[in-house]
Amino acid sequence: MKELLEKLVGVFGPTGREEKVARTIEEEIAPYVDDIRRDSVGNLIAFKKGSGGKKIMLAAHMDEIGVVVSHIDENGFCRVKPVGYVLTATLVGSRVKFENGAIGVFWAEDPDWKLWQRPTTLPDWDKWFLDVGATSKEDSPVKVGDFAAFYPVFHDLGNRLVAQSFDDRAGCAVLVEVAKQVKNPVNDIYFVFTIQEEIGLKGAIVSAYNVSPDIGIAVDVTLTGDVPKAYPMAVSLGKGAAIKVADSEMIAHVGVRNALVKTAEENGIPYQMEVLAGGSTDAAAIQLSKGGVPTGAVSIPSRYVHTKAEMVDFRDVEASVELLKAFVSKPVEL
Numbered sequence: 256m257k258e259l260l261e262k263l264v265g266v267f268g269p270t271g272r273e274e275k276v277a278r279t280i281e282e283e284i285a286p287y288v289d290d291i292r293r294d295s296v297g298n299l300i301a302f303k304k305g306s307g308g309k310k311i312m313l314a315a316h317m318d319e320i321g322v323v324v325s326h327i328d329e330n331g332f333c334r335v336k337p338v339g340y341v342l343t344a345t346l347v348g349s350r351v352k353f354e355n356g357a358i359g360v361f362w363a364e365d366p367d368w369k370l371w372q373r374p375t376t377l378p379d380w381d382k383w384f385l386d387v388g389a390t391s392k393e394d395s396p397v398k399v400g401d402f403a404a405f406y407p408v409f410h411d412l413g414n415r416l417v418a419q420s421f422d423d424r425a426g427c428a429v430l431v432e433v434a435k436q437v438k439n440p441v442n443d444i445y446f447v448f449t450i451q452e453e454i455g456l457k458g459a460i461v462s463a464y465n466v467s468p469d470i471g472i473a474v475d476v477t478l479t480g481d482v483p484k485a486y487p488m489a490v491s492l493g494k495g496a497a498i499k500v501a502d503s504e505m506i507a508h509v510g511v512r513n514a515l516v517k518t519a520e521e522n523g524i525p526y527q528m529e530v531l532a533g534g535s536t537d538a539a540a541i542q543l544s545k546g547g548v549p550t551g552a553v554s555i556p557s558r559y560v561h562t563k564a565e566m567v568d569f570r571d572v573e574a575s576v577e578l579l580k581a582f583v584s585k586p587v588e589l
């Protein structure tokens with residue numbers, strides 16, 4: 256499964272440009288599902304028929320944070336608008352990669368911001384520019400409207416893995432793996448790979464409406480409290496799949512949450528309870544779809560979320576696969 260993770264984090268897919276991710280996932284998952292389709296906005300929806308249980312929607316978002324070129328000056332420097340929550344603290348000397356392979360390097364124009372004086376503040380977004388190796392508008396390899404994501408990386412540190420887009424390619428990999436491994440489930444399973452989560456759960460809003468599930472579960476990363484002087488949070492790398500209790504946009508349906516806990520305990524799958532102070536997932540949109548959907552979330556703990564080096568523990572990824580596999584296979588009572 257590490258190969259699948261490495262493959263998925265390497266695919267170009269900033270928010271708004273998820274086509275390549277959808278194509279890659281479609282190839283991986285198609286042999287294992289009964290139906291697969293793309294909806295009108297680009298969500299990828301794979302379906303596996305059950306023997307007569309509930310309709311369960313599992314959702315993971317395909318997009319990763321990135322930037323879009325908004326202006327190119329006469330010397331070829333690009334101004335960009337972030338897509339998703341890109342922290343300026345991650346930009347110094349960062350590289351981004353465009354769909355056509357062009358590379359951009361970030362720097363900021365602020366004359367008061369001098370590296371040799373050890374700056375304590377960071378310039379605002381409008382001061383940052385991308386150097387794409389051009390000397391003019393004419394010889395620039397990119398155009399206004401082109402999207403880029405952080406330069407793709409993948410490092411295997413043993414149990415710990417590092418990549419720029421585990422948010423949420425780790426979740427996508429979990430769904431693909433569940434689809435591959437589940438045999439004769441009782442429930443109908445919809446594996447939904449959503450677009451544009453990072454700018455407001457767009458893909459989840461429309462796909463949940465169309466799928467109209469009995470139960471929704473988002474699979475995404477969550478933060479941890481296990482680094483020096485971290486904000487207190489009872490989630491750590493390597494301690495198992497995180498079952499969401501609440502985050503800043505939702506409270507998980509207590510029946511779904513309890514069913515996930517019961518499944519983990521009955522199958523000896525390591526898990527931890529997640530209460531996230533800031534941030535949310537596609538689950539917040541699924542929950543409010545149509546007349547309301549009992550919804551929960553399974554989270555993969557990750558350090559350094561929304562940086563160029565997000566870190567997860569492979570064992571937590573595997574635990575998430577095991578938990579969801581067991582959950583969707585058997586009858587669910589809420």
Ligand code: CO
Pocket residue numbers: 422453561
């Ligand atoms: Co995110």
Ligand code: ZN
Pocket residue numbers: 316422423452475476
């Ligand atoms: Zn995410």
